Amino acid sequence: MSSPSASSAVRLAAETWESLFRSQVAVMRKLQSGPAFKTLPVKEYDVLFTLSKCPSGQLRLNEINDKVLLSQSSLSRLVDRLEKRGLVERTTAPDDGRGVLLSLTEAGSELQKTIGREHVRDIAHLVAPALTAEEQRELLRLTEKLRASVAGH
Amino acid sequence: MSSPSASSAVRLAAETWESLFRSQVAVMRKLQSGPAFKTLPVKEYDVLFTLSKCPSGQLRLNEINDKVLLSQSSLSRLVDRLEKRGLVERTTAPDDGRGVLLSLTEAGSELQKTIGREHVRDIAHLVAPALTAEEQRELLRLTEKLRASVAGH
DNA sequence: TATCGATACATGCAAATGCATCTAGTTTGA
DNA sequence: TCAAACTAGATGCATTTGCATGTATCGATA
Numbered sequence: 001m002s003s004p005s006a007s008s009a010v011r012l013a014a015e016t017w018e019s020l021f022r023s024q025v026a027v028m029r030k031l032q033s034g035p036a037f038k039t040l041p042v043k044e045y046d047v048l049f050t051l052s053k054c055p056s057g058q059l060r061l062n063e064i065n066d067k068v069l070l071s072q073s074s075l076s077r078l079v080d081r082l083e084k085r086g087l088v089e090r091t092t093a094p095d096d097g098r099g100v101l102l103s104l105t106e107a108g109s110e111l112q113k114t115i116g117r118e119h120v121r122d123i124a125h126l127v128a129p130a131l132t133a134e135e136q137r138e139l140l141r142l143t144e145k146l147r148a149s150v151a152g153h
Numbered sequence: 154m155s156s157p158s159a160s161s162a163v164r165l166a167a168e169t170w171e172s173l174f175r176s177q178v179a180v181m182r183k184l185q186s187g188p189a190f191k192t193l194p195v196k197e198y199d200v201l202f203t204l205s206k207c208p209s210g211q212l213r214l215n216e217i218n219d220k221v222l223l224s225q226s227s228l229s230r231l232v233d234r235l236e237k238r239g240l241v242e243r244t245t246a247p248d249d250g251r252g253v254l255l256s257l258t259e260a261g262s263e264l265q266k267t268i269g270r271e272h273v274r275d276i277a278h279l280v281a282p283a284l285t286a287e288e289q290r291e292l293l294r295l296t297e298k299l300r301a302s303v304a305g306h
Numbered sequence: 307t308a309t310c311g312a313t314a315c316a317t318g319c320a321a322a323t324g325c326a327t328c329t330a331g332t333t334t335g336a
Numbered sequence: 337t338c339a340a341a342c343t344a345g346a347t348g349c350a351t352t353t354g355c356a357t358g359t360a361t362c363g364a365t366a
Contacts, residue, residue, distance in 0.1 A: 009277065009281055009286065010273060010274070010276075010277040010281075011273075012286060012289050012290065012293075013273075013276050013277040013279075013280035013281050013289060014273045014276050014277065015293055016280055016284075016289040016290075016292050016293045016296075017180065017276045017279075017280055019292075019293045019296040019297045019300070020173070020176070020177060020180075020292065020293075020296045021177060021181070022220065022296075022300050023173070023296040023297070023299045023300035023303070024173060024174060024177040025220065025221065025222045026299075026300045026303045026304055027170065027173075027299070027300075027303055028174070028222060029222065030303060041322090043322095060344085061344075061345065062343090062344065062345085067175065067178065068178065069178045069181055069182060070323080070324090071323070071324050071325080072324090072344085072345070072346095073323075073324060073325080073326095073345085073346075073347080074322070074323050074324065075345095076345060076346060076347085077322075077323080077346090077347090078322085078323095080346095081322095093344090096331075096332075096343090096344080097330075097331045097332080097344095098330065098331045098332070098343065098344040098345065099331090099343095099344060099345080100344075100345065120163060120164075120166075120167045121163070123163075123166050123167050123170045124162065124163040124166040124167065126166075126170075126302075126303050127166035127169055127170055127299065128162055128163075128166050129302060130298060130299045130301075130302030130303060131169075131295060131298060131299060131302075133162065133165060135295055135298070136165050136166060136169040137165065137169075138291065138295065139169050139172075139173065139292070139295045139296070139299070140165075140168055140169045140172045140173075142284060142288055142291065142292045142295070143169075143172040143173045143175075143176040143292070144172050144176070145283060145284060145288070146176045146179075146180070146280065146283045146284060146292070147172070147175050147176035147179045147180075148283075149279075149282060149283030149284075150176070150179045150180050150183060150279050150283060151179055194352095196352095213314085214314075214315065215313090215314065215315085223353080223354090224353070224354050224355080225314085225315075225316095225354090226315090226316075226317080226353080226354060226355080226356095227352070227353050227354065228315095229315060229316060229317085230316090230317090230352075230353080231352085231353095233316095234352095246314090249313090249314080249361075249362075250314095250360075250361050250362075251313065251314040251315065251360065251361045251362065252313095252314060252315080252361090253314075253315065307366100308365100308366090309364100309365085309366085310363100310364090310365085310366105311362105311363090311364085311365105312361105312362080312363080312364095313360100313361080313362070313363095314359100314360085314361080314362095315358105315359090315360090315361105316357100316358080316359080316360100317356100317357085317358075317359100318355105318356090318357085318358095319354105319355090319356090319357105320353100320354095320355090320356105321352105321353080321354080321355095322351105322352080322353065322354090323350105323351080323352065323353080324349105324350095324351080324352090325348105325349090325350090325351095326347100326348090326349090326350105327346100327347085327348085327349105328345105328346080328347075328348095329344105329345090329346080329347095330343100330344090330345090330346100331342105331343085331344080331345105332341105332342075332343070332344095333340100333341085333342070333343090334339100334340085334341075334342090335338100335339095335340090335341100336337100336338095336339095336340105
């Protein structure tokens with residue numbers, strides 16, 4: 001790796017990230033301003049969604065925390081709000097007395113599905129006109145590869 | 154567009170967005186926890202960065218607001234904080250008495266460069282090992298295409 | 307050019323967030 | 337086996353955020 005190519009490699013990485021970030025901002029802007037999130041903020045929906053996708057139906061708080069951009073304390077209180085609205089339930093983890101398992105209530109599951117249907121439609125309206133199916137598959141592959149690499153330090 | 158392919162198109166778009174979003178979360182997590190942002194929060198740095206990249210050196214608040222995921226009022230107060238620290242300057246827009254032009258002070262420009270150098274290095278350490286240069290160029294192209302499409306409604 | 311609606315930004319206030327810290331349960335190792 | 341270090345999550349408190357609204361300016365129209 002020669003010196004000039006190293007510097008251009010750094011620049012390329014920075015520009016790639018910048019572009020990824022700005023596109024995320026642009027899409028998220030549109031999504032969260034839609035009517036789907038009048039009843040529930042996006043971040044709270046995201047927790048319901050994450051739970052709905054998990055096979056066991058239960059997740060530890062620290063597992064959820066890995067998926068969302070929130071501090072541990074903010075997530076704890078976000079879950080307080082969801083619990084107060086009767087959308088999720090906290091249970092002490094059976095194998096670790098310190099841990100908390102979170103699961104959807106029936107109402108939480110219903111609300112997730114209702115918002116989810118509309119949300120997915122909104123996403124499609126933004127993404128489908130922008131990129132071909134082939135491009136979407138490639139974008140999916142690249143972002144997943146990036147996420148996996150970053151998650152594994 | 155037949156019915157089954159329409160539904161799978163919707164699913165693909167949703168999965169693509171989900172992956173893009175989660176990768177952004179994973180990368181941002183790492184970036185903002187680095188030492189580069191001990192002195193200045195990422196969102197505040199982002200405003201300095203945006204100003205530094207702009208050829209005229211001045212931007213209207215609403216132009217900046219398009220680039221960041223903040224409400225108008227939050228940006229207004231974020232700028233208050235930057236101004237109080239002497240990093241930016243507000244000027245009334247010459248052609249529009251309602252508008253405010255924002256520009257970097259010398260101190261703001263210095264701080265942006267200092268943080269920016271470290272920030273760019275951090276980005277490279279995360280992105281370069283994850284994707285080849287060719288993949289990064291493709292990711293850059295796809296996210297820019299998505300952003301442009303979404304921005305144009 | 308006087309009025310009315312729209313736009314740009316600021317501000318009061320309630321809610322959400324993060325940092326530091328606390329409590330309780332778990333693991334380690336002498 | 338027991339104390340010390342570690343981990344998961346909750347909580348006090350100051351900061352940040354967004355919603356609703358306020359103020360000032362702009363632009364269109366009659």
